[in-house]
Each structure stands twice: as structure tokens, then as C-alpha cells.
Amino acid sequence: MSTQPLFNVAVVGATGAVGEQILKQLAERNFPIAKLKLLSSARSAGTKIAFRGESYTVEEAKPESFEGVQIALFSAGGDVSKALIPHAVRHGAVCIDNTNAYRMDPETPLVVPEVNIDMVSEHKGIIANPNCSTIQMVAALKPLYDRYGISRIIVSTYQAVSGAGARAIDEMLRQSGEVLAGNDPKPDILPVGSLPVKHQIAFNAIPQIDKFQDNGFTLEEMKMIRETKKIMNDESLEVTATCVRIPVVYGHSESVYVELKQDFDVAEIKSLLSDSPGLVLVDDPENQRYPLATEAAGKNEVFVGRVRRDLSNPRALNLWIVSDNLLKGAAWNAVQIAEHIAQRQP
Amino acid sequence: MSTQPLFNVAVVGATGAVGEQILKQLAERNFPIAKLKLLSSARSAGTKIAFRGESYTVEEAKPESFEGVQIALFSAGGDVSKALIPHAVRHGAVCIDNTNAYRMDPETPLVVPEVNIDMVSEHKGIIANPNCSTIQMVAALKPLYDRYGISRIIVSTYQAVSGAGARAIDEMLRQSGEVLAGNDPKPDILPVGSLPVKHQIAFNAIPQIDKFQDNGFTLEEMKMIRETKKIMNDESLEVTATCVRIPVVYGHSESVYVELKQDFDVAEIKSLLSDSPGLVLVDDPENQRYPLATEAAGKNEVFVGRVRRDLSNPRALNLWIVSDNLLKGAAWNAVQIAEHIAQRQP
Secondary structure, eight states: OTTOOOEEEEEETTTSHHHHHHHHHHHHTTOOEEEEEEEEOTTTTTOEEEETTEEEEOEEOOGGGGTTOSEEEEOSOHHHHHHHHHHHHHTTOEEEEOSSSSTTOTTSOBOOHHHHGGGGGGOSSEEEOOOHHHHHHHHHHHHHHHHHOEEEEEEEEEBOGGGGOHHHHHHHHHHHHHHHTTOOOOOOSOSOTTSSOOOOOTTOOBOOOSOBOTTSOBHHHHHHHHHHHHHHTOTTOEEEEEOOBOSOSSOEEEEEEEEESSOOOHHHHHHHHHTSTTEEEOOBGGGTBOOOHHHHTTOOSEEEEEEEEOSSOTTEEEEEEEEOTTIIIIIHHHHHHHHHHHHHOO | OTTOOOEEEEEETTTSHHHHHHHHHHHHTTOOEEEEEEEEOTTTTTOEEEETTEEEEOEEOOGGGGTTOSEEEEOSOHHHHHHHHHHHHHTTOEEEEOSSSSTTOTTSOBOOHHHHGGGGGGOSSEEEOOOHHHHHHHHHHHHHHHHHOEEEEEEEEEBOGGGGOHHHHHHHHHHHHHHHTTOOOOOOSOSOTTSSOOOOOTTOOBOOOSOBOTTSOBHHHHHHHHHHHHHHTOTTOEEEEEOOBOSOSSOEEEEEEEEESSOOOHHHHHHHHHTSTTEEEOOBGGGTBOOOHHHHTTOOSEEEEEEEEOSSOTTEEEEEEEEOTTIIIIIHHHHHHHHHHHHHOO
8 A cells, every 4th residue: 555654674584494483474465665684693604585576685784784774673583682682772673582591581472462462562672572482383373372261281292393494494405305215314414403312203203392491391382381371461370291303394283281271162262263253173084184394384373173072171272383483383474463563553 | 931831922013124134032031932833914925034044934914823822913904803813812822913814803912011011911812012112101100190190191102114114114214205306296195195195205294194084183192091001000091192103214203291190300200210120211401311212113121301390380391202113112012021921931
């Protein structure tokens, strides 16, 4: 529309797996961009990237890169966010941060648009994008939370390697080829790039995503626990998580047990889920239809199925929740927030 | 030993994936065999199989095949067990059945030696071997059940394709090669061979193992729920299961949340698990050590790790349980039962 104001937008981490998807979403959504700045580490600076038919040269991200920038989308790792976001804020940019750097900062809203878009207005220059495995779970559970109340969540995840970056995808595919050729696969990135011990991911399941904490949970598990409470704005919510990496390229799957605070009807739950924005109910056991990572890949929605009342606890429900971890789990959620900011500003 | 009595043993389904492992276990354990009979469907009859350096010809399994047989191990599908086990029993054989045919029959003991070996003495000719995903879970939980009591179990599984037979392994490896070559993989067996809809298993997670029941759970999930109660001899035990097939060849992994009836100390739990026969504690987060399917493959033990107290329920514990589904989950558990029978008989 001709009256739509345009914005100077920066994408930090433009050459990464999530940065690539952010640019794709900005283009597809026809985001109102006046000037686009693509930023990265010194190593990737100079890379040429096409956006809406124009070629952009990626520049090294520096404190002064944010002069004149109004909206900055960060996905270049927590250290980069910590170092540069204060400068971007100083220059007047609203920063949407896709890393763990500010998520639990009490001053920073942690936003999933379908759950708590109103929190955006409380930002002090930074809005945090939650962890991928958290986003899809809270998006699916929010309609149930609002209607019945939720007292407890127990989740086990089946997470794609793309969550660990492009090099982890390459490693998993390479190892798969090595196993098929009858050779011993050489692990060199997963489970955690910065830690010394590596495990084979091809044809395996690794119950470690991110570093172990003193309580025996991994950081990924603690992110799911803490972020869910913060996004739902309910510290009384009981959350247990076990996070597992499996040999899938795109799409996290989650087996979720949830205790509701009121009696419910399964048919009502299903219609509630299928009527909620951003959710797609895929639940037809007779025709063997349920959400699958391969079918969720490349789509923005969160897919929910295997909806069934628990057999031992009549107030509990079991669900299977699947979404593309790079899209709703990262790029699409961030661009949704950016769209909201763009619409709010005069 | 020279005084050890010898037994006439029949293996039904000798050419299948589990039958092959049963023969391997009988040979490795130097089982006291007088005469060995290898039986199969008409289609596989005539196959030659080497056992302890001798060549055996597989015969078609028929009602009269069991004359003179003292111990018969069945793993040729539920229909074969239902059709032939009554004849084997009539001929005086003790049948160890690895199918679902008799597991929930109130007359038939359902046995995991580490849990309820005493039930063997109550057999009326048939002893049922539980489902693979059940066996490893109850074996790991039994020491906790005895020491603290268990009120509730919530399990999500990560199950290997070998549980669906040799053709499912072939399919998964073939599909993986097709994806790596950039082609669309053609599914034709999984999730359930006898049902019309097929899904890609390579680089995917399929939340369906066996057929759906009217309550929305799959038969595999109902097996875990019902068999766990029967083996633990505790109908009050609350069990919830979500069973998922993932692209792993050998070794089922399980994320298990368990509520105990008494307070516990995590260090005490760990020493209890590591002192229990058949269990191996692999739990050293600092050195990134936990059970892995690739490391459990080919081993008879059940591996337990990621032992941690729940953060919201101090009486609850989270565990990661891994075992080779063809060994402890099938062949080894059956041969353990056969050994027990051999030792009890004069």
C-alpha cells in the first residue's frame, strides 16, 4: 500500500541458516523495507546475496553498522548479540534477537505472536525470539491454556540437526553416506560444537542438546522449562523436558503430555486447535494422518496431532507437535514480530 | 558339564531377524541342546543354516513338527504362534513365545527374568516374551519399584526400524540412499506393513507403531501400558506411552518420567541401578556419557543414564533407557527364559 511507511532493516547473521530463512520470509511477506543492510562476521563479509532481484554485499557487523537502522534482526550467536545489540539500541533500532542472550532478561519481552504479542509494546529496544523447541510447544498449548488452564507439561523432543546449524546438517548427511557405504562415520560437530566429545548422529539418537547444567538437565531442556513459564507468564506452570537430537534435517517433533486444570472434551480440544491461528490439526488415525517432520519442513505453521485423553489421568492429554525449527522456530517467528512492529509504528 | 541334561529345542521363525539372534544366543551361551529343529514358513523351508559348525535344513513348521520337542522358541508372528503353539504344548514342549499372541492371556506368564523369573514356574506350557519396548523399560525400573514403589510412568520412545523386521531395515537404508542422491524416497513398508498408508522413515520421525486402537493410542503403546502392569503385577500402576519410529537400525531409546512413592536420593538411585543384574549405568554428563543406540547395538544389557530428579516434582525422576531391541528386547530375553527352564528341569 502506498501509505505504508518503509523501514531501514538490518539482518545480522545474514549468511547463516536462519539468516537465509529470514531474508526469504522478508521477501515473501513483501516486508516494507526502505534500506536493507546485510551484516555478518568478518569471515563472511563480502558475500553477495540476492534479495528481491537486487544484489547485496554482506558487511562486517560493527557497533557503527546500526546508524539509521530501525529494525535489526539478530541470529549470529549469543556473543554477537551481547556485543552489538546495545549499540543497535543506542542508535534507535528495535532489535529482534534470535539467540539466548536476552531471553531471560526481565526487561526483555520473550514473544511468540500467537501467545503474547501484547508484550511487544513493553520492549526497551530488544525483543527476544524464544528457543525453537519452546516456540512450537507454547504456540500449540496456548489455546488449551486459555480455555482450561494448564498445571503441568512433560515433553520429550525429537529435534532436527538443522537446529545446530548448516555444518551439523552436512555432518549428518556425510555420516549417513559413510554408514551406507559400510564405513565408520567420523563425528566432529554434534552434539555440541564447542565441547570435546563427539557422537555419531547418523542412525542414532543423542540425548544431549547444548551443555549440561549442574542439575543434570541440558541448557536446551532448561530453556524449554524457563522460557515456557516466561512466555505463558505463569511461574506456577510445572514443566519437564528431555531434549534429543535425531537424524532429521528440518522439523522438530515433540511428544507432549499436558495436565489441564479442568475437565475437557477431546472433540472440543480438536476444534479449538484447528480454529487457532498458526496451528494446523493433522489428526486422522483411521487414515494414518498425523504431523510428520518431512511434511512440516518448509511450512510456517505448527502441526498438531495424536490428540488423545490420557488413560490414567482423565484431566491429561497427549499430543504430537511438529514444526519447521528454522521457520516458526526461528525466522518466521522473528519476521512476525517485525511485522507487528512495522504495523504499530506510524 | 557332563551332568547337564540336554534338551530337544525347536526354533520357529529361524530365518527371521529375531530367529537369527536366538540361534546366535543359543550358540554363544552353549545352550544344552540334544537335538535342534529349525522351523519356518513353507516359503523359507529348505534354507540351510549353520549352527555350531553343523549345517541344518529349515523345515516347514507344522502341527506334527513338535513331536519330541521339549523347548520351543517362537518368533514367526502372532498367527503362527496361535496356530502352532497348542500343538507344541500337546506334544509336551514348553513354548517361549516372542509374539503378542499370548501376552495378555491370564494363564500365560509374561516374563522378564530380572523382574519376575518366579512366574516361569506357573506356566501351563506357554511363557510369553514381552514387547521389546516394554522389556527394557521394566528391567530398568524394577530396582526402583522394589526400593521406592512407583505410582506413574510417562514414556516416549525412539524405536529402531529393526523392530519392524529385516524388510523395514532394508527400506530405511534404501530410502536414506535415495534422499542422499537427491531423489524422492518411495515408502512401501512402514509404518505398518499390513496397512495401506506408507510414510517415509529416512530422516523422519513417525508417531505410529502398529495399528491405532479406538482410544487413539496405537497397539504398541497399549502393549507398553498393559504389559508393564502385568509384569510388575500392579494394576494400580499408571502408565502413559507415546511410541515413535525413528531412523535408527538397532536399539530402542526411551525418555522416561517416573513418579516414585517415597523420597529418594539420586546418588542412591544411581548405585541401585549400577548394582542391578542386566543393567549398565552410563551417566557422566561432565564427560558427555549417556546411553546411545549405536553403542547398545549388539549388547545384551539395558543401558540407563540421564538420571536426574525432576525440577517440579521432587518425587519424580527422569531417565534415558536404551537397549538392543533384537537382543534384550527379544532373542536374549527368550534365551534367558529357556536357560531358566533348562536349569529347573532334572
